[in-house]
Amino acid sequence: MTSKINTAVTRFLASRARFGPFEFAFWLAAFATIYLLPGRHLILTETAIWGLFALSLDLILGYAGIISLGHAAFFGVGAYAAGLLAKHEIIVEPSIALVCAGLLAAALGFATSFLVLRGSDLTRLMVTLGVALVCFELANRFAELTGGADGLQGVTMAPVFGAYRFDMFGHTAYVYTLVWLFVLFMLARRIVNSPFGLSLKAIKGNALRSSAIGIAVNWRLVAVYTLSAGYAGIAGGLLAQTQAFASLSMLQIDRSADVLLILIIGGTGYLYGGLIGALIYRLLQDFLSDFSARYGPYWIGLVLIMMVLFGRVYGGVLAALIIGTIIWFDLSSTTSFLLTGLSLFALGIARDWLLKWIALGEQQAAHWFHRLWTGLKLAVYKRSDHVGGA
Amino acid sequence: MSAVLETRNLDKRFGGIVAASAISIAIRKGARHALIGPNGAGKTTFVNLLTGMLRPSGGEILLDGASITNLEPHQRVRLGIARTFQINQLFADLTPIETLGLAVSERHGSGRDWWRIVGSRAGITAEVAELLERFRLVDVMTERTAILPYGKQRLLEIAVAFACRPRVLLLDEPAAGVPEAERQEILATIAALPADVTVLLIEHDMDIVFSFADRISVLVNGELFVEGPPDEVARDPRVKAVYLGEALDG
Numbered sequence: 001m002t003s004k005i006n007t008a009v010t011r012f013l014a015s016r017a018r019f020g021p022f023e024f025a026f027w028l029a030a031f032a033t034i035y036l037l038p039g040r041h042l043i044l045t046e047t048a049i050w051g052l053f054a055l056s057l058d059l060i061l062g063y064a065g066i067i068s069l070g071h072a073a074f075f076g077v078g079a080y081a082a083g084l085l086a087k088h089e090i091i092v093e094p095s096i097a098l099v100c101a102g103l104l105a106a107a108l109g110f111a112t113s114f115l116v117l118r119g120s121d122l123t124r125l126m127v128t129l130g131v132a133l134v135c136f137e138l139a140n141r142f143a144e145l146t147g148g149a150d151g152l153q154g155v156t157m158a159p160v161f162g163a164y165r166f167d168m169f170g171h172t173a174y175v176y177t178l179v180w181l182f183v184l185f186m187l188a189r190r191i192v193n194s195p196f197g198l199s200l201k202a203i204k205g206n207a208l209r210s211s212a213i214g215i216a217v218n219w220r221l222v223a224v225y226t227l228s229a230g231y232a233g234i235a236g237g238l239l240a241q242t243q244a245f246a247s248l249s250m251l252q253i254d255r256s257a258d259v260l261l262i263l264i265i266g267g268t269g270y271l272y273g274g275l276i277g278a279l280i281y282r283l284l285q286d287f288l289s290d291f292s293a294r295y296g297p298y299w300i301g302l303v304l305i306m307m308v309l310f311g312r313v314y315g316g317v318l319a320a321l322i323i324g325t326i327i328w329f330d331l332s333s334t335t336s337f338l339l340t341g342l343s344l345f346a347l348g349i350a351r352d353w354l355l356k357w358i359a360l361g362e363q364q365a366a367h368w369f370h371r372l373w374t375g376l377k378l379a380v381y382k383r384s385d386h387v388g389g390a
Numbered sequence: 391m392s393a394v395l396e397t398r399n400l401d402k403r404f405g406g407i408v409a410a411s412a413i414s415i416a417i418r419k420g421a422r423h424a425l426i427g428p429n430g431a432g433k434t435t436f437v438n439l440l441t442g443m444l445r446p447s448g449g450e451i452l453l454d455g456a457s458i459t460n461l462e463p464h465q466r467v468r469l470g471i472a473r474t475f476q477i478n479q480l481f482a483d484l485t486p487i488e489t490l491g492l493a494v495s496e497r498h499g500s501g502r503d504w505w506r507i508v509g510s511r512a513g514i515t516a517e518v519a520e521l522l523e524r525f526r527l528v529d530v531m532t533e534r535t536a537i538l539p540y541g542k543q544r545l546l547e548i549a550v551a552f553a554c555r556p557r558v559l560l561l562d563e564p565a566a567g568v569p570e571a572e573r574q575e576i577l578a579t580i581a582a583l584p585a586d587v588t589v590l591l592i593e594h595d596m597d598i599v600f601s602f603a604d605r606i607s608v609l610v611n612g613e614l615f616v617e618g619p620p621d622e623v624a625r626d627p628r629v630k631a632v633y634l635g636e637a638l639d640g
Contacts, residue, residue: 005528006519012487012532013509195495196504202481202492209479212441213493213554214467215501223502 017193026272027182034175041174047282048177049239054263054274055188056231061260062268063192064224065204066116069125069256070132071232073112074105076251077135078233081105083152083246084145092158098180098237105233106226108135113225117218129253136251151247155240166242173242180238181275184231189271191227200224201269261304265312291323295333299323302340309351314358318347393452394419394588395440395471395558400449402435402612409435411612412449417558417590424591424603428632432612433592434476437560440590441473442466453558468497472556474547476563476592482536486527486546489535490518493553517553525549525579541572545579558588565598577601600624608632 033044053075060066081101084090091097115127139146147153159165164172191197203210203217211217240246249255258281266277284303289296302322306315322343326336347354393416402410409432417423427433438444440451442463451459458466481489491509494517495501509515522528525545530538535546548564565576577598583589593599599606599620606623608615616626623629 002516002519002523005522005531006516009487009491009519009522009531010509010512010515012485013491013515014507016488017507190507191504193507194504195492195500195506195508196502198484198488198492198508199496199501201484202489205481205483206479208443209475209481209550211463212443212467212473212475212479213550214464214496216462216464220501 017189023272026275030178030182034171034178038169038171042170043282045170045174045177045242046239047278048174048181048275049235049242050259050262050281051275051278052177052181052184052238053232053235053259054266054277055185055271056228056235056274057259057263058268058271058274059188059192059228059231060225061263062270062273063197063200063204064221066221066225067121067124068116068128069253069260070128070130071228071259072251072253072255073128073132073135074109074229074232075236075239075255075259076139076246076248077108078102078105078236079240079246079250080139080146080152080236081233082237083155083240083244086157086241086244087152087155093162094157094160094176094241095180098234098241101237101240102230102234105236106230109229109232110222110226112229113222116225117221129256132251132253132256136248136253139248139251146246146248149248151245152240153245155244155246157241157244166244170242177238177242180234184234185271185275188231192271196220196223265304265307267312291327292333298337298340302344305344306347309347310355310358392419393417394454395590396452396455397440398450398452400436400439400451401447402432402439402444403447408612410439410446413609413612413614415607415614415617417588418605420585420588422589422591422602422604424593424599424606425609426593426596426599426606427609427615431609433609434562435612436609437473437562437590437592440560441471467554467556470555470557471560472551472554472558473560474551474562474564476566478543478547480535480543480546480550482534484535485533486522486531486535486538486549487518489546489550490521490553491515493550494518494521497554521549521553524582525552526575539572541568541575544568544572544576548576548579552583552587556587558590559583560590560592562592563594564591565593565595 033040037044053071056074057068057071060068078101081104082097085097085100086092086094091100112131115131116124119127140148143149157166160172160176164176166172192200199210199215199220203215203220207217236250239250262277262281263274264277265280266273266275284300285296288299292299303316303319306319309315310318322340326339331339395417397413397415400410400413402408413436425433425436435444439446442461442465446459450457453466453469453471458469461469484492488508491514492501494514495503495508498511498514500506500511500514509518522531525548527542527545527549530542535543538546544564548561551559561580564580565573568576581602591599591602603620605618606620607617608623608629610632615632616623616629618626
């Protein structure tokens, strides 16, 4: 009896970490873009970097429940570190320099982790925001080192492993970024499926019980915060290396907010959320800036509000309906702002009703699907009965 | 008679309120010790002091004669004190397998192991399987804890404490709020705990206390009121006055 249960337990725990067909397809598609979308490598590089950055945030938010509005601090530190290492030819080989940039960001993460240990979500938001602001102003102040508002000029990148030059079409940069993303993703995947990773989820779920089964809660949080900062630093370093440039915008609060948006769009706590979110956000930005070049962010705001109010699927559908109406009738920007404002107001008021209807609709759909399914099964049974009887 | 867990003049004040006052108690190795007392007597405060969730204002806590007064909660768990909570403190999103797997991994010191996959060590899965069976959780082992029936959650609450292989197990009202039908299952598992585990039971229900305990301490207003074997405590007129009087009122 016990050995049977043991087998079941082993199998269940192993299945948690199994590499599924979805994941296989995802990475196959990602690597296929190297050959299939050569004209898009610049944009894809940037998207992959956003994905890695969002992945780093997922490690603390999705697994340990630490919210941050200052993750750009680590991204920016990694970016400047990678930029400076290349510019002053301190470490020439890009991948080694990148590891160093990550370690530096991790060191900053370790040092500041003790500030985020204490307090509630609100405290953490403020503290992380504060750390990012301090880093930003330091980079601004020490312009002789960082280039200040002009950014870090004159970075020239050596070839990867001394063999692969960064070309102007960004092919090398994309492969380089994608390989880093893949390696770091697989490492993160391994970590979150380990006892350590499980203990993070436990701490997020219930810190009191976690300490009551012998988990040193604070040290685990310090560890994952440091790791996450290192990941963010590598993402920043990749951006600096692939663009041969680092600037204050890489430390800016906008970047911290964007990465949070990306992660929320893609979903937290399963690692792919950051990557999928980055892709969706990129496509959304492209589409919306085509649709209205001047007011792109306005429409992104609309989509976000809808997604938060009605969930990813229905929110997306509602936003698409509004934007579709505007395109269909070719409304002027004033009219469309008015229309959007009114729709937001109406949807805000009617939200609970709508959600109730949606839930009812889903139930009905499930019901009919179930009836259809059992009907089909019955038909098959009757047939086989008939055959058996004859 | 060797005491495994002992307190000496343990005090706890919250501002002007005295929640524990000079409590000196010695819990014998292998005992089935019950701590009873009316509402607000300071029973849960006492458990919180023993497990390190609260720091005492004065006094000492000794485990096997060594002071653990200033240790963190997780350090005390590693030394062998585990507890259940009066209100379930579980991991809502994890399954019983994961919850127990985590507790067992932590005890084996592999909680900091970030490379191996959970459950890749045979010793750990075997132990989890044994715990699931002992605490009658096999039928729900792959369900999320949040959707388990309350009685099963209560069993998991005890199982996860037991998974720490405590030498002293503190049970804070283990059957509180459990429907009658599921109650027997919990009492049976508690009765079947191995004899070498010392148990301190905090309980309101006198039936449970008198069927389980071999020694009873009565706590009133943060003070140790009476201590002795069950029949002695039951006969004590002061206990009747304080405890049963309160029970009748409340």
